[in-house]
Amino acid sequence: MQALAGAGWWAAVFTLPPVREATLGGLDPVLVAAFDVPLFVVGSALVAARVRVALWAVVPWTLLVAAVMTVYATLTERAGWGAVLMLASAAATAFAAALVTFGRLPGEKLLIGPFGFAIAKSTGRIPLLAQTAAQIVCFWGLFLVVLPAVIVWFEQRWRVHLALPPWFGAAGVILFVAMTVIGLWSAYTMSTIGRGTPLPSAMPRQLVIAGPYRVVRNPMAVVGIAQGVAVGMVLGSWLVIVYALCGSVIWNVLIQPHEEADLEARFGDDYRAYRDRVGVWLPRIPSVRRAEASPSATRGDPAHARARRRR
Structure with a gap:
C-alpha cells in the first residue's frame, strides 16, 4: 500500500501542478524523485516482497x-501538505517496520516511566485522590492544552487549515464538559474503590467495576480521546481531531493489550467475567443467553448459591 501510494503521489506531482505546489512547494520534483522513487517507492515494494534488507x-x-519537509514547510510556509503527508508516512513506515522486524507491534517498549505497570504504594484515600488530581492536571494539561496548541500553530503556519462547520465549536464545548465530568467521576471511582490511580505506574489494588467502569472497561481512555476530539472541534482544527483519533489507535493497539493481560493475571476469573461482559470502547447490550451464562449474573442469585452449596 505504501509503495502504491508513493507511486500515485509522484504521478500526481508530475501531472497536476496544484499537487506539486501543495506538497513540494519550490523544491525541484525531478531532483527529489531521483532519490525518493528508488528509496521510498521501490524500497517499500521490496520490503513487501520480503526483501527485508530494504x-x-x-x-x-x-x-x-519527514524531518526536512517539516523544517521546509515551517520556514517557508509552503508545501504544508507535503509535511503532513510525510509525517503520516513516517509513522506508517515505523509501524510497518516493527511488524516486519518483530512480527508484532512491541507495545511493551512504551511501558516505562508513568506507563510502567506497578501497584499503587499508598492505600490512604486522601493521598490517592491527591495523586490522581496531580496526574489529571499534568496529563490533561499536556495532551489537551499544550500539544493541541502546538498542532494548531503548525496547522496555521503550514497553511493546511480547513474550515469546519460553525456548529463544531458549540458541540465541542458540550462534548468536552460531558467527558470531563465522566473523567473526574472515573478517576474518583478508581481512587476510592480501586485504591489506585488511572496511571499504570500506580494501578488499583482491587478490580473496579463500579461507576463508569460498569459501562466500558477503560472510561478514562474513552474520555481522553473524546476530550481531544472536543478540543479540536472548539479550536476548529482538523489536525487536532486526527491527533486525538490517532491516540485512540495507539492506546488500543500498543497499550491496552498489555494492560488487560496484567489485569487478567492479577484478578483472574473475576476480570475475565468482567471483560466478557463489558466492552472496551462502546457499551454492550447483553443478550439474555449471555446474561444467564455469565458468572456475575448468577453470583448473587440465592437459588444458585443454594445449589452450589449442595454440590
Missing part, C-alpha cells in the same frame, strides 16, 4: 524526508 533504506529515508 528496510535499512526505506526507514531512514522516510524519517529524513
